Amino acid sequence: MGERHNIHAVLNALERGQRFLVSAHARPDGDAVGSMLACAMIIEQLGKQADMVSCDRVPLIYRSLPCSSAMRQAVRVEDEYDAVILLECDGIERSRLRGLEGRFLINIDHHASGRNFANVNWIDTEACAVAEMVYELAMVAGVRITPEMATCLYTAVLTDTGLFCYDGTDAHTFELAAELARHGARPAAIAKDVYFSHPTSKMMLLGAALSNLRREGRIAWMWVTHQDMLRTSAAEEDCEGIVNYAIAIAGVDVAIFLRELSTHRVRLSLRSKGQVNVARLAERFGGGGHQHASGCTLDGPLPDATEIILEIARRTLNAAVHEVA
Structure with a gap:
């Protein structure tokens, strides 16, 4: 009941606003990058504007993800937003972005260390990745899971479960992966981009x-x-x-x-x-x-x-x- 209430609080905040900033923790990993991209796609399908900002650049192995070139690198947020969505952060400090103080914050996290620091907090420690929560948000919002969104979310799930090796990986995790594949994610191509494209x-x-x-x-x-x-x-x-x-x-x-x-x-x-x-x-x-x-x-x-x-x-x-x- 609590988790369902929290996801609707996130959706209500999205419905009220028009312009949003999406960010995640510093040194973004696959879950952070893929989930940021998918979250921005959800917001844009809702007819709103989403800007993506990270204090660190997108790692090379994730730059082939759809729309990754739209993610800006910055150390300070200057523009006005109706809300800032922070993924996988236990506080604004984890993003290493300056200028977030005093803004309306939406916190979406799946870590056990997650804290209720924001105006709206949705923490689900049972989720295998924050991408699972973003996928659920898309379902509740009624947006279409495009192949581009599915690719970003599958990449996030694949990397945050350690290629489906970490504890917590269960039948539900594979059901989620299968759903994303049905929506257009290509598992073999994604694995090649992430694990066989390293620089010398x-x-x-x-x-x-x-x-x-x-x-x-x-x-x-x-x-x-x-x-x-x-x-x-x-x-x-x-x-x-x-x-x-x-x-x-x-x-x-x-x-x-x-x-x-x-x-x-x-x-x-x-x-x-x-x-x-x-x-x-x-x-x-x-x-x-x-x-x-x-x-x-x-x-x-x-x-x-x-x-x-x-x-x-x-x-x-x-x-x-x-x-x-």
């Missing part, structure tokens, strides 16, 4: 990370330095997914990828096979995400950040083992 810089950065791979029991970690980023001409988006090579190791339950931003800051990507809720680890440092995939930023230098997260991972994993025992 990413492969070189992956080589640097794998050369630093370490393992301690059920924990594996690897890192790249700022110099590694410069040497390989890698962009920030090239770091996405590298941690999955560590979690893929047999017997590893927690994987950590550290990227040196500067001598004082380190960005972490965390993965788990189930025993450890890495979202809780990330939340301790102001980050967040999913139970099995999350991220955060720690104070540097890199060796200190590595030891801090390893010690917490060790304690958390040991506690999880004792709980099971």
Whole structure:
């Protein structure tokens, strides 16, 4: 009943307004990009105007998505809007956009770390991706799911479920994927665009990370330095997914990828096979995400950040083992 009430509150806000801004968290991933694009398409089908803004550029592997070229990169919002829709954010700070204070905000999120910070809040932690919620919004709004919209939403679902590998992937997830395919999404073509279109810089950065791979029991970690980023001409988006090579190791339950931003800051990507809720680890440092995939930023230098997260991972994993025992 509560979720149904919240989706109608979102729809009512869309019906009242005429001009909307759609955004998501900084460093947008596939779910953020695909859901932003589909949300804007819904608004435009309703006869309204939708602008898409992100503080970071669209990653290369998502630039083939329909209408992705319409997404603007900016650090401040200046124009007037009837409402700002924020996807996958637990606060306006997560978007890293300035100028959102005091505006009418619509918050749509599926993370367990979601908060009721906006004027309208719709949080559904049972959704496999925020794209599932955007799809449901389209259904309730009565708009047509075009092949372009289906492509964006399928891409979002595919990437946010880890190619349908993460816990929470169930029959309903595949039913959603099947519906999007019926509406025109082409699964093989989308998978090719997302997983077989990486730049050479990413492969070189992956080589640097794998050369630093370490393992301690059920924990594996690897890192790249700022110099590694410069040497390989890698962009920030090239770091996405590298941690999955560590979690893929047999017997590893927690994987950590550290990227040196500067001598004082380190960005972490965390993965788990189930025993450890890495979202809780990330939340301790102001980050967040999913139970099995999350991220955060720690104070540097890199060796200190590595030891801090390893010690917490060790304690958390040991506690999880004792709980099971």
